[in-house]
Amino acid sequence: MxxxxxxxxxxxxxxxxxxxxxxxxxxxxxxxxxxxxxxxxxxxxxxxxxxxxxxxxxxxxxxxxxxxxxxxxxxxxxxxxxxxxxxxxxxxxxxxxxxxxxxxxxxxxxxxxxxxxxxxxxxxxxxxxxxxxxxxxxxxxxxxxxxxxxxxxxxxxxxxxxxxxxxxxxxxxxxxxxxxxxxxxxxxxxxxxxGVGGLYEATTNPVGNFGQGIALAARAGAELADMEFVQFHPTALRSKRRPLALVSEAVRGEGAVLINERGERFMADQPAAELAPRDVVARAISAEIARGGRVFLDARVALGDRFPMRFPVIDKLCREAGVDPARQLIPVAPAVHYHxxxxxxxxxxxxxxxxxxxxxxxxxxxxxxxxxxxxxxxxxxxxxxxxxxxxxxGTAACLRPTAIEPLPPQPDASPVRGIVSGHLGVLRNGGTIHGAIGALLPLVEQEGPATDPAIVALLIAVFAALRTESRGAHARTDFPLKLANARRRRMSLPQVLNFAQAVLSNPLARSA
Missing domain, CATH: 3.50.50.60 (FAD/NAD(P)-binding domain)
Known part of the structure; x- marks a missing residue:
């Protein structure tokens, strides 16, 4: 009742x-x-x-x-x-x-x-x-x-x-x-x-935050904007902890540098080096990891014994992972941080x-x-x-009677995380994006516990499919350049569903 x-x-x-x-x-x-x-x-x-x-x-x-x-x-x-x-x-x-x-x-x-x-x-x-x-x-x-x-x-x-x-x-x-x-x-x-970090396996956000507000608003008919832009924080503390602990950008602001397992400072030649925009740093770290390498944040010279005083929370998190950041390299990897x-x-x-x-x-x-x-x-x-x-x-209130609806099931993002993490990560392409759409649309249509998280993930995938360029946090290996004219995009959930169904009706998209 x-x-x-x-x-x-x-x-x-x-x-x-x-x-x-x-x-x-x-x-x-x-x-x-x-x-x-x-x-x-x-x-x-x-x-x-x-x-x-x-x-x-x-x-x-x-x-x-x-x-x-x-x-x-x-x-x-x-x-x-x-x-x-x-x-x-x-x-x-x-x-x-x-x-x-x-x-x-x-x-x-x-x-x-x-x-x-x-x-x-x-x-x-x-x-x-x-x-x-x-x-x-x-x-x-x-x-x-x-x-x-x-x-x-x-x-x-x-x-x-x-x-x-x-x-x-x-x-x-x-x-x-x-x-x-x-x-x-x-x-x-x-x-x-x-935000939407709970849609991903590697995130610095509370794992229960899968974009509930976006799903609620989308179902109510609200327009959504720029859903493809998911920011990966470059330096999450690589450990077994979930969600991943964040190693704040402020640590790099204090002079800490990024190095790979060979001791190479791979960001040194980039404009602003380690303090380049997050998308630039996240892609560079992802490239190091993709080749089989490992990435570390080195704060030994820049902070050393000052680390626990300046960053007490990060110091505690590092020590929980078995790392003394004043004297040891901090293992890091990108993780979803902001939408x-x-x-x-x-x-x-x-x-x-x-x-x-x-x-x-x-x-x-x-x-x-x-x-x-x-x-x-x-x-x-x-x-x-x-x-x-x-x-x-300052807005007048006018209370309107509504119908009583049955209570939907409690949302469960676990069936969605593998799809989103594997297909909508730091680097994307048409094949992975269409693969996400194909896997997510049935979850959206069946109206079960995974439906609301799948709606949010499908919104990200469709917006990503429509942006055939690389810009900011949206990086496509099949469209590595920016378009001459930048444009924001707004769509409603019915429009997104229509596009997703059209993609799946295309044999080339299905095979991807």
Whole structure:
């Protein structure tokens, strides 16, 4: 039997308790709001695992214009310049808002914000907290702030399985908790559900994050954008741990270098060397591994005995894997870290479905383009979480009755991971992409536990098939060059399904 949560009906619903969701809830106060999280508040979020920090042009020699230039360069021609300019210009205000909410950023002896340098940034501008524990420190402070805000009702251990529609607009959410079904009627939903790393076997994200928000929005009819752009972090700690531990780009920013098993510094001749954009570094490491080699990060000279002080979290993770990073080489390999694509939104976080907003990694605003600039993710999450909240607060509420739907099964991404990992990795080609489409489409059509993860994976595969070039995080060995005109792409789920079916009806595609 499905229980209708009438006592909470009509309140805006935020799905997800990472940075975007928490900032949205605080921004909406004192307006009553419901925050739904499938784990405890702030737990199992990519935000809490972020090491580097937040990119913000707060240094004396920095500016929003320089930050924007770096963002556009990393985005490889696919950023929306206007959207990007707006978001990076709000970075100093975001730092101030987070400090007001209780976040304590690291400062130097003079009391100034300590700023780190990461790849593709022309200035040190990474504002961090507790060294390399920035995400955890930020989320911990915001969780405390949200827990102390009476207007926020938290439904923990609740999982949203479907968005309910009424006359083409949002009418509510269908949730599951402890084997029971619940409907929460609402005209306003903000999805802040994180990324797609759980679709891959090698990821630095919580393994349960397979793109739930994207699947929910796609089923509701929302347009998706640039789904092919999956960013692989070049330096995950190679170990038996799952998910893989991240060795932050900030370690290379402090001077650590990449070498192969022969002791060769294979990035030395590249522009910016180890601090080249992530897609460049990930492809170079993948090439070393593909030839049968191994890759290591060498921090012995650059950091040495300072390593545990500057990077206490990474030091602990390395030691758990049997490596002393101050004196030994750190074994690394690429792993899925961030998704630049997602639900297409405007500058306020609105999707194409009335009543549905999306913020953070689940959204595609146009900030990141084809390749996210390091530490722009937490910035975007905070900015867009606050913008969406302000937009929701200024939107009239009209609660519409919805039909009661049966509760779908709990999603299971395990049947999808092997397909996605083998066919949609760092280097792709038409054969592997079409192979992914052929394997994923039956899972989508059978409507079982694997269907929602398969929908997200199929979106990635179809968008990848349509982009016949190599750009940013999308690298095709059969189309190694960039097209002269960069173009973003938007599609709905029915359009994607039609394309997938057309591919499989082509004998050449089937044989691939």
């Amino acid at each position: 499905t229980e209708i949560l009438t006592h909470l009906a009509g309140r805006p619903v935020i799905v997800g308790s990472g940075l975007a969701g928490l900032m949205a809830a605080l921004t909406l106060a004192p307006q009553p709001v419901v925050l739904i999280t499938k784990a405890e508040l702030g737990a199992e979020t990519s935000s809490a695992w972020a090491q580097g920090g937040i990119a913000a042009s707060v240094g004396a020699d920095d500016s929003a214009e320089l930050h924007l230039a770096d963002t556009l360069a990393a985005g490889d021609g696919l950023c929306d310049p206007e959207v990007a300019a707006g978001i990076v210009s709000e970075a100093p205000a975001v730092i101030a808002a987070l400090e007001k909410a209780g976040v304590r950023f690291d400062r130097n002896a003079a009391g100034e914000l300590s700023l780190g340098l990461e790849a593709a940034h022309c200035r040190p501008r990474i504002v961090h907290a507790e060294g390399d524990g920035s995400g955890a420190a930020i989320v911990r402070a915001l969780v405390q702030a949200v827990s102390s805000t009476p207007s926020v009702t938290v439904l923990a251990d609740f999982e949203v399985r479907r968005l309910l529609l009424a006359d083409g607009a949002i009418g509510g959410v269908l949730c599951a908790s402890k084997g029971r079904a619940f409907i929460l009627p609402t005209p306003h939903v903000l999805l802040a559900t994180g 630049m694509g997602g639900v297409a939104t405007d500058e306020s976080g609105r999707s194409s479905v009335p009543g549905l907003w999306v913020a953070g990694e689940a959204a595609s605003t146009g900030l990141h383009g084809a390749n996210r600039l390091a530490s722009n993710s937490l910035l975007e999450a905070a900015v867009m979480g606050m913008r969406a909240a302000r937009d929701i607060a």
